Amino acid sequence: MLKSNLFREVFYQSRIPQELYSIELQDRIFNQSFIDYLGYTNEELLKKSRQDIQYPDDSDNDLNLIDELVAGKRTEYKIAKRYITKTGQTVHGHTHASLITDDKSGERYILWQIFDVTEQVLVETVRRKSEKKYRLIAEHSSDMIVVHRVDSSYLYVSPSMETILGYKPHDVYGTNPYEFIHEEDTPHVRDVHDGVLNGKDSGLATYRYKHKNGTYIWVESTIKAVYDEESGELRELISISRDIQQRIETNELLRKSEKLAVVGQMAAAVAHEIRNPLTPIKGFIQLLSADKDGFNPAFTTIILNELNRIDNIISEFLSMAKPHREKMVFLDAAELMKQVVQLLQPEAILQNKEIHLFILDDLPAIYGDVNSLKQVFINIIQNALEALPEMGTVNISVFMLTSVALNKSEFVKLKSNKFIL
Numbered sequence: 001m002l003k004s005n006l007f008r009e010v011f012y013q014s015r016i017p018q019e020l021y022s023i024e025l026q027d028r029i030f031n032q033s034f035i036d037y038l039g040y041t042n043e044e045l046l047k048k049s050r051q052d053i054q055y056p057d058d059s060d061n062d063l064n065l066i067d068e069l070v071a072g073k074r075t076e077y078k079i080a081k082r083y084i085t086k087t088g089q090t091v092h093g094h095t096h097a098s099l100i101t102d103d104k105s106g107e108r109y110i111l112w113q114i115f116d117v118t119e120q121v122l123v124e125t126v127r128r129k130s131e132k133k134y135r136l137i138a139e140h141s142s143d144m145i146v147v148h149r150v151d152s153s154y155l156y157v158s159p160s161m162e163t164i165l166g167y168k169p170h171d172v173y174g175t176n177p178y179e180f181i182h183e184e185d186t187p188h189v190r191d192v193h194d195g196v197l198n199g200k201d202s203g204l205a206t207y208r209y210k211h212k213n214g215t216y217i218w219v220e221s222t223i224k225a226v227y228d229e230e231s232g233e234l235r236e237l238i239s240i241s242r243d244i245q246q247r248i249e250t251n252e253l254l255r256k257s258e259k260l261a262v263v264g265q266m267a268a269a270v271a272h273e274i275r276n277p278l279t280p281i282k283g284f285i286q287l288l289s290a291d292k293d294g295f296n297p298a299f300t301t302i303i304l305n306e307l308n309r310i311d312n313i314i315s316e317f318l319s320m321a322k323p324h325r326e327k328m329v330f331l332d333a334a335e336l337m338k339q340v341v342q343l344l345q346p347e348a349i350l351q352n353k354e355i356h357l358f359i360l361d362d363l364p365a366i367y368g369d370v371n372s373l374k375q376v377f378i379n380i381i382q383n384a385l386e387a388l389p390e391m392g393t394v395n396i397s398v399f400m401l402t403s404v405a406l407n408k409s410e411f412v413k414l415k416s417n418k419f420i421l
Contacts, residue, residue, distance in 0.1 A: 039086035055082035166212030360399035
């Protein structure tokens, strides 16, 4: 075989490290790539056994496979091996051994070819160490760290999920977060998810997630895309989530306390406003008592109107004070502003100020929460009253504003003396 010029050319000029061993003659030859791979000279290699240049833990498996080749039990084998270079460095190779028989002489040879994978192994080792380090961080983080497939299903979940949401990581593997997200929050989360899929660097979503006990917990998640370094394709998504239930509850308490503060400021003015209709009611009742025979139906009408006026004032005041759940409905913006002005007018009068309301258009219904909108307008108008000097006036205009997209929507403008809010 070695006498073949073609074989000699292929063997010696190959860039793959190769060793040829004659079973009968027990001769070994090496090509230049093999010599360069381990750093020994040809003479030095001939003085060493295969075990001398292999990592000690890898020798036994190799010897058993060689025995099977010599015994004719197999014609080839592949094995991952570590080799020791002349400088003592460890290199990694995928070794392919083949049993070759010379047709003319009948001599048998074993050809070893080594495919150097040292660089890939080192990169993989670094990756594993890095992954181990980040996994250690993830598993000790109070935030919930999750790796998702592109469709958002769970690949990895940090143990903190059990602390926050009650689920053990294996409870949710393979499932999709949308199975647990509150249906009212699903469109918002999908918008953030789609934004990241379409190239946005990251997205922030605030939503309610179903706890294992059946309740919903407010969660805030930052979602980021991870791309393959070589192909540039989206590989997976990473989300970092935290429990913000306490923050939401604290903000709600703060909102309620601000609302109660507004109610407190309005109490004196409302009391004064209730006293005003009580005066004519008291007077007309006295007239009716003094002149029972001369009953005038007009007196009854005036009394009922004033009582309705008191009822409206008290109803508006109570609607501000009592807690409520947000309810989105179609409502009349003009009527809403009338109710707000009626509620704040007594406070303005006590401060020697005026509130004027102008409804400039026949407005269509708008979609919103009545109490939330009232609170917004009350806060703005109160700010305007506080900014005014004595004898000032707040002018409120409600009219239709045409947008650039030609879609019409209500618009409220408040003007206080020289200030426009």
